[in-house]
Amino acid sequence: MSKHYETVFILTPVLSDEQAKETAKKFKKQLGDLGAKIVSEEFWGLKKLAYPIQKKSTGFYHLFEYTTDSITLVNELEVAFKRDERVMRYLTVALDKHAAEYAEKRRTKIKGGEGVPFKQPKKEKSNA
DSSP: EEEEEEEEEOTTTTOOOHHHHHHHHHHHHHHHTTEEEEEEEEEEEEEEEEETTTTTTEEEEEEEEESSSSSHHHHHHHHHHHHHHHHEEEEEEEEEEHHHHHHHHHHHHHTTTOOOOOOOOOOOOOOO
């Protein structure tokens, strides 16, 4: 049975937008070559980091969601991340059925253009 995974990685901000997308395309091709079925891919662009990594305060974020039967595929992908100097950080998570359902809902909201409505907190009336 296939297992569902999500991998987020951060590329160095020294790259141009186009170079960051090309790097992500390289990893996507590697996933396909290793036999993963890519469910979703998101390029989040240049974002501020929570803390400096390699003396950098920003990075290009990219997310892959995929299914595979092989745990060795995840290991091989992470070895490729370690070898590539453009990758500053990465994290792979195995999704359980609830996380996979949530990811599906999130994807449909993004594709459908729907946003989660933001409600302003009600202001307390003061008796002053």
